[in-house]
Amino acid sequence: MEAKIDMGKTKYIFVTGGVLSGVGKGITAASIGAVLQAKGKSLSIQKCDPYLNVDAGLLNPAEHGECFVTKDGAETDLDLGHYERFLDIEVTQQSATLSGRLLKELIDDERAGKFEGKTVQLVPHLTRAIQRKIELASEGSDVHIVELGGTVGDYEGLSFVEAFREFGRRVGRENALFVHVVYVPYIGTSKEFKSKPAQNALSDLRGFGIVPDIIIVRTDSPAPESIKRKIAMFGGVPDDAVLMMPNVDSVFKIPERIAESTLLPILNHFVGDEVAPDMRRWQGLVSMQESDKSEVVRIGLVAKYLDNEDTYLSVLEALKSAAWHEGVVLETTWINAETATDEDFATVDGLLVPGGFGVRGVEGKVAAARYALEHDVPYLGICLGLQTLVIAAARRGGLGHANSDEFEKSGQNVVYIMEDQVGKESTGGTLRLGDYPAQLVPDSLAARLYDGTTIVERHRHRYEVNQAFLEQIEKGGIVVSGTSPDGRLVEFVEAPGKRYIIATQAHPEFRSRPMRPHPLFGGLIHAARPRSPHLPTPDNRPAAN
Template identity: 65%
Template sequence: MTKKYIFVTGGVLSGVGKGITAASIGAVLQAKGLSVSVQKCDPYLNVDAGLLNPKEHGECFVTKDGAETDLDLGHYERFLDLELTWKNTTLSGRLLRDLIADERAGKFGGQTVQLVPHLTNAIKKSIHEAAEGDVHIVEIGGTVGDYEGLSFIEAIRDFSQEVGRDNCLFVHVVYVPFLEASQEYKTKPAQNAMAELRSFGIMPDVVAVRTEGHDKPPRSVGEKIAISSGVRPEGIIMMPNVNTVYEVPLTVARDLGPMLSEFTGVTTEPDLTRWKNLATRDTTDYAREVTVGLVAKYIDNTDTYLSVTEALKSAAWAENCEVNIRWINSETASDDDFAKVDAVLVPGGFGSRGVEGKIAAAMYCLEHNKPYLGICLGMQTAVIAAARRGGVDGANSEEFGAGQGANVIYLMDGQAGKESTGGTMRLGDYPAVLKEGSLVAKTYGTTEVTERHRHRYEVNKDFAQAIEQGGLVISGTSPDGRLVEFVESPHCDYFIATQAHPEFKSRPFRPHPLFSGLIRAAVLARNA
């Protein structure tokens, strides 16, 4: 079939669910038997998402080849069960950097370099390079009308002319507020957002109407938007809040299915059995439940740890169990907090704020046989806790000011002086060899694994004896044995920590073994 393209844009305001919408459309197309590729285009003047504030933008999702990306790529990977690369994320900063480098190298032959056509051509080229499926889905970040996004809107308009308008489907996600004072939905902001998109030469084929609450808005809302915009009534889909984001593919299939069949020419009904089962799992009242304490510093923005919380949920559903996530502020954490939960998880992070609370969490779990999973910084703080127990006075990380004799976590070779710059970390997939017979090897069911990484600092093996005296053993290393990848406690039922980020490889239909192991251990601890 001729390659098809779906462009997802947003109107009124950002954060209304473009990423989930794009991923859900892709899931429905996959269920029809089509291959799908996906891409996020962000107008930010950043080269990548590595230095974006997680409190403002949510987690930095790392791909297998080490690209630091927006959290929407996590949605894409979970929904579509793909492993994406740097080609699937495009930021203005990277394109502009490369354009300027080419201009300085004389590659434009004296031309005046401009946003149109040079930047727009670069955007179109990035879309062609990422388009590998029968259908390629492109989400444009931000909101139509943002100054920084104009080049992207122009680029996809021009792109549709090049590949043929019939081969492109434009989906515009808009927000329709409900005013309590007048008890009515107001479509004017959505009408204005669509008018703005049309002013750039793009007529949307589909308008996805996001509303608050779980009740579907009255039919008149969709009719009013259709009349005012010129979009066909069957192209207006209502998307109120749902109990779980995994219900959205079902909504898309029900309301947009005929249009997707018409667009792709594939009339096969999508097999959505696993999505129906997944949506049911998330809303089931399970007989068993556990509470996992997530020790973190950004507890007022849970999107910072989105892949972690999704991995916990997926693992719990697979174990026919309900997981309650209790957020524990790492700056104020106490033994009383840890005692109230069935298991503890310390996620990755940077900076010294709240680190003592994370060390205290590992210390408590070591001393009270509490199930523990440490991720990245969560492994480093566990090692610090063990080293302190093993007699290293003031044991800490060089990241937090530790000097010789106390730096049980130290800076990777070649990274000194680069602590404030992006792109200087150990990023992406790295293999590890697990110790035969170790708990982590039993949990994985193998002694060779590959996990994604995002860090600069490493465990200092000079302190291996003190760390072991403090209750931890090294149970996994890099293939050459130089770098510590996993530690565990032989004295605890489940205490595993890894330098990697296993949450990035967890899927709703295929939970990660380390998270499944934590949930199983939490169930046993609760019933002990």
């Protein structure tokens, strides 16, 4: 029998899902973490994805949602954004574990002779590699939460399920808690909830040697208690270990829901204390969301992926957070970048052009920037949104064919590829990724918003502003208000004299928090309010760098 390993005082929670993907495992994992944080526990968290990709950088955002970037430059699944927003932490590449990277490392080790001629197998070699990643990601925390992407029973996820089972055996069941999230559909024709898919999902999990300690049952509407009892019976757990979780109008209500449920005694027993979680921050956030608001602010999101809001998830969350703290109702209008017209732009109070890649829809984004400059409409540009603002300004400043190297090769490309990115246009993991510092011009709008001149933001790009064209760009109405510390890269531009036109090469949405909105988003919402009295100086800013 394999001996237990000593992992210090760390406790491990494994979150799996059944029936279908997208059932809410990431929100569940983050919410359980938030409750344990409210009890005073230190948290670390990790997403295991069974995809054979090395990272999420080349995954189609229309299918998988946004690519979330960590401070150390890992391109990851959007669930890591949920983790950061709920737990107010900054995760690293250790929090993202994909099959592709693990298999690549195993093959590299085999080719280097590290297995000394032994046969390399999924069990035990891949499962041990998964467990090593869990051990590394959990160092120094009271509780480490691990979420498995997909559903239990997927072929590509079997090694992870086995690794979780082995890990629980190694650390001892008193140090490993298994949470299974299932979905129970409502059949309209027969007017009843059907628990059979969830029962089968639980049977699959138990068949792989894992008996859950907690079952979260997702439904579109409240289900009867009989469903809870049936799930408990087929899951092999007490009724109190099952939490029915119908849809809610705000995911930020879920931590308090868990804290008030019969799951709290289970969590208390698991971590070894009866300390009541202090949920006042979450109560305050929900109260802010639900407070009466009469003023409406309409923000036009000029984008090309309109059929999957997860593509711009962090941007939307940052806008919502800013609106709550401004005390206004946010209405997001999706403007198709491929067909956008001035008439579309005229229907909103402010414009936001998010990051992106490729030529499709770019002229609509340039048109949005031009419209903002000409009509003094509040505008926030993110990454590509900075580049389209620069292109629009350069065209207004006399360069009628101004463009970007990414879209067209010409003698008037005011945006060009960074020197160290040449030849890497089609390769993954090679962009300028993660945290980089910027120096802001004193007394600029950017400096006033950040309340300082030295800041750090996350990046994901390979093109930059060509400063050889600054004269024409400035003639078109914008100035550079922030650069890299060495002055080589343009990080911020803004339009002096306008209500609020600012753009950054960075991705500030990744550092926005529900209880501490990012100042660039707060500034946009404030400036877009009808008859906004002054330029914003938000009190809620990102944590000091």
